[in-house]
Amino acid sequence: MTEFFLSTRLPKILGSTDSEITAQIENTAQFINRISEIDPIFKTWYVNNATSSKPPLDYPFPADKAKNYLFKNRKLDINESILLWNAQLDNSQYASFRFDRVGLLMTFEKVLETEQVIKLFNALLECFKFEYIYLNTDFFADINVFPHRREITSICYVPVKIEDNYLPHLYQKVEVENNLNQGTILVFDENWADETDELKKIVQENSIALVELGVIPEAGLPDGFFNE
Secondary structure (H helix, E strand, C coil), rough: CCEEEEEEEEECCCCCCCEEEEEEEHHHHHHHHCCCCCHHHHHCEECCCCCCCCCCCCCCEEHHHHHHHHHHHHHHHHCCEEECCCCCCCCHHHHEEEECCEEEEECCCCCHHHHHHHHHHHHHHHHHHCCEEEEEEEHHHCCCCCCCCCCCEEEEEECCCCCCCCCCCCEEEEEEEECCCEEEEEEEECCHHHHHHHHHHHHHHHHHHHHCCCCCCEEECCCCCCCC
């Protein structure tokens, strides 16, 4: 099965004060609560790498016990990742979440409906500020025509408004405007998960337009990213 990587680019490194760490954990809890109704794989979450071993299920998230555990870990090591998983051992139902000071990553293998993916993007955009979000796979990495840029995928978010006729291919777009983010979720094709020559053509042609627009971040972290 294909593994999907919901990948992100933050504007800058996250802060390290007690109040900032608390806010990061609370925003994570808000995100997890928002996605819990999207699909059963997102319903229940636990802190990974906790104290029990087979498997670690003693810190259900977002219970206060789990939040306190994550806060203490961040205080001991400010670069400690927030690691969550849904306790599913079957790969087809498995989902994981990693959130550190430089980015957020969610992985899963279940092929979601387009509207479910849009809801997943919207949940992120309501809880954190991003420069770019993209639902990546090895397929998109392999067909990337701009290796110095982040991969451009068949569903992505860019922090600008995109006109209907700007991209060569556009199946659906959702404009985003909240107190954290203003931009557009783009769905290039109805069959966004099909690893076909047709989707390759669509993604590569749209990639040229988006890179020309200047909305796809560099692959590496930009200058000033680590300035809190």
